[in-house]
Amino acid sequence: MSHSFQELVQLAYQGLCAAGVKHDAAADTALFLALAEVDGLASHGLARVAQYSGHAKHQRINTQAVIKTHPYKSAAALVDGQDGLAFPALKYATDLSVHLAHQHGVGLVAIKNTHHFGVAGHYTEAAARAGYISILLGNTPAAMPMAGGSKAVFGTNPLAAAFPVQGKDPLVIDMSLSAVARGKLLVASKKGESIPLGWALTADGQPTTNPNEGLKGLMVPLGGDKGSLLALIIELLAVGLSGSQYSYEADSFFSMKGNKPRLGQLIITIDPGLPGKGIYRNRILDLINTFASDAGVRLPGQRRFTVRQKAMKLGVVVNEAVLQEIQNGIQSGWNN
Incomplete structure (x- = not known):
């Protein structure tokens, strides 16, 4: 059965409110989770409602968080998510970075004390549709080893960049630094499915097709050692500039009990009109x-937008186990 975007927003919102999340934070989070579903990214969609609700129950998030801002210099600021859900903080920080870029040509915003921040490309896409180049990176709970190591030190540490194109959808590049996003293991687990070899390792470093063993173990870095070193760069920027926790200091998102992850992100927003009118616009169109001229080329982000357009018209099918889990949580108040 297909569900409309608004139906998914409403269900996610009700599920989060039932877990005690304050209404504005639940509304922001629900919008991003529903957007992930219509974009075909179920690993960051409604499957996360039960996860976030479990974290709320066990005080891993501050359900009543009020975002705080600390100006640093004219074009830079620090946003404190106050241990709440990440979506309101990232939405606010994105808007702030655009405002700073509009004023100064460049806006840099570091974010601290947040949680799982969903699809990184959604934030950069929003800035690009407003006419700005946007780069976002952040750390996540440890799931990958350092080059040459066997212990989880880095998260899958997502990276996204978006570039406006006049009269067209922006180019959106969005990736995690593991071979696949860790959320795909969560989806496979809920469906009772196996995963391909090469996605994850068990806790003792053995290849596995069991998503539950993979969630307890290690993710395989994208590109081997190079993926680990890229994760290191993100770790140093996201934590070093925000004062957040390193990935190895944050307990797994896939455990209901644990600490407040207090993760960090960094947004860099650029006004492409600054160097000279038309230069950026013409150069990107040339590219x-x-x-x-090459029939096999697929522009980054275009598949996502095509899937979104179709889903907005026809609705999207969501895993019934996920929907039932949320509905049960609403009825029971997630067992208080």
């Missing part, structure tokens, strides 16, 4: 025209 896109070059891509167009």
Whole structure:
């Protein structure tokens, strides 16, 4: 059975409110989770409602968090998510970075004390649709080893960048630094499915097709040692500039009990009109025209937008186990 975008927003909102999350934070979070579903990214969609609700029950998030801002210099600021759900803090920080870029040409905003922040590309896409280049990176609970190591030190540490294109959808590059996003293991676990070899390792470093063993173990870095070193760069920027916790200091998102993760992100927003009118606009169109001459090229982000457009019209099918889990949580108040 297909569900509309608004139906998914409402269900996620009700589920989060039932867990005690304050209404504005639940509304922001529900919108991003529903957007992930219509984009075909179920690993960051409604499957996360039960996870966040479990974290609320066990005080891993502050359900009544009020975002605080600390200006640093004219074009830079620090946003404190106050241990709440990450979506309100990231939405606010994105808007702030655009405001700073509008004023100064560049806006840099570090974010601290947050939680799982969903699809990184959603924030950069929003800035790009407003006409700005946007880069976002952040750390997540440890799931990958350092190059040469066997212990989880880094998270899958997502990275996204978006570039506005006049009269067209922006180019959106969005990736985690593991071979696949860790949320795909969560989806496979809920469906009772196995995962392909090469996605994850068990806690003792053995290849596995069991998503539950993979969630307890290690994710395989994208590109081997190079993926680990990219994760290190993100770790140093996201934590070093925000004062957040390193990935190895944050307990897994996939455990209901644990500490407040207090993770960090960094947003860099650039006004592409600053160097000279039309330079950026013309140069990116030249590149896109070059891509167009090669029939096999797929522009980054375009598949996501195509899936979104279709889902907004026809609705989207969500895993019934996920929907039932949320409905049960609403009825029971997630067992208080």
